[in-house]
Amino acid sequence: MSAPELIRIVSRSSPMALAQVERVRAELAALHPGIRTEVVPVTTSGDRWMGDLAKLGGKGAFTKEVDAALLAGEADLAVHCVKDVPADRPLPAGTTFAAFLKRDDIRDALIHPGGLTLDELPAGTRIGTSSVRRIAQLAASHPELECVPMRGNAGRRMEKLAAGDADALLLAVSGLERIDRMDVVTEVLSVETMCPPIGAGILALQCREDDTETIDAVSGLGDPDAWREATAERMFLHVLQGHCNSPIAGYARCERGGDLSLRARVFTPDGKTVLNAHEWAGPLDPATLGTSVAVTLLRQGARELIDSIAH
Numbered sequence: 001m002s003a004p005e006l007i008r009i010v011s012r013s014s015p016m017a018l019a020q021v022e023r024v025r026a027e028l029a030a031l032h033p034g035i036r037t038e039v040v041p042v043t044t045s046g047d048r049w050m051g052d053l054a055k056l057g058g059k060g061a062f063t064k065e066v067d068a069a070l071l072a073g074e075a076d077l078a079v080h081c082v083k084d085v086p087a088d089r090p091l092p093a094g095t096t097f098a099a100f101l102k103r104d105d106i107r108d109a110l111i112h113p114g115g116l117t118l119d120e121l122p123a124g125t126r127i128g129t130s131s132v133r134r135i136a137q138l139a140a141s142h143p144e145l146e147c148v149p150m151r152g153n154a155g156r157r158m159e160k161l162a163a164g165d166a167d168a169l170l171l172a173v174s175g176l177e178r179i180d181r182m183d184v185v186t187e188v189l190s191v192e193t194m195c196p197p198i199g200a201g202i203l204a205l206q207c208r209e210d211d212t213e214t215i216d217a218v219s220g221l222g223d224p225d226a227w228r229e230a231t232a233e234r235m236f237l238h239v240l241q242g243h244c245n246s247p248i249a250g251y252a253r254c255e256r257g258g259d260l261s262l263r264a265r266v267f268t269p270d271g272k273t274v275l276n277a278h279e280w281a282g283p284l285d286p287a288t289l290g291t292s293v294a295v296t297l298l299r300q301g302a303r304e305l306i307d308s309i310a311h
Helices: 015-031 058-062 064-071 132-141 154-162 173-178 212-221 224-240 286-299 302-307
Strands: 006-012 036-042 077-081 095-100 108-111 126-128 146-148 168-172 203-208 248-254 260-267 274-280
Touching: 006 015, 006 064, 006 212, 015 036, 015 077, 015 154, 015 173, 015 203, 015 212, 036 064, 064 077, 064 095, 064 203, 095 212, 095 224, 108 173, 126 154, 132 146, 132 248, 132 260, 154 168, 168 173, 203 212, 224 248, 224 260, 224 286, 224 302, 248 286, 260 286, 260 302, 274 286, 286 302
Parallel strands: 006 036, 006 077, 126 146, 126 168
Antiparallel strands: 077 203, 095 203, 108 168, 248 260, 260 274
16 A cells, blocks of 8 residues: 555643654654655643643543544644553544554653752642542652642643742653653653653554554554554453543553553542552463453453542
8 A cells, every 4th residue: 555645643732742653753764765844732631731731531531632643634643642542442543553653661750949858848849740540659758748739741740849839740751751851850760669651651643543554654663562562451441441630540551571460459539448469461462461460450440430530
């Protein structure tokens, strides 16, 4: 099949999102030098809104306008962070994931102007984050710290930190790497200290499912391990039916020999109850592994825990 001459890529208009698009453009140019690309930036309702995401309908606030541009034919390809794509509902009808790019670092980083590590922060230190996942884990591991609401892109949050709105920040390593700001990091937290969100560090390429030209052109950018990990994680979240106020964390990992595992945790917002599961796929396909881990947590009471949280 002939390759398209031009692929229009729709993306959120934040610096980090546009950096992600540049990665896609560079990888696509290396794979298909003859294909031109152009960027169609959109500002999503999630980018404009600085309040509680649940009031906007949750994570879909970051993808709705991007999906609309794709479905309207204004673009041919959408670039998403997998962690921002709701897994409790199907992808918009008429769209499909064509590829998951090689996974970036899934860890969180602490930014403290005085250079302190998480364990060195004094009681009462204000951590700027609106992530229920981070808040619950800090409540469990460091209850002496105080979390203060903070949204906006990474650059905006660092401006708020400098203005004194918080004493420290937690941000994703992958995002800081994309905007070349790892210089501000005080400590990279282990996944044992701060379990990542589902889909952390994976970029997904989404197309209209009838656009076989574009799908064929970009599918070669996909990474098999990222596909297996994302599939397991998203099925896990789908079965749990977690919403944007659910403190859910977890990550799948493909070992060098091909073995796939999935570790996941569900918390109460105050961090006082933590449900844990960790399973290896063995002969199971990734989606079945995700289902199995979700069922293990449901047996521990995850459904009641999730349903008890307002959203």
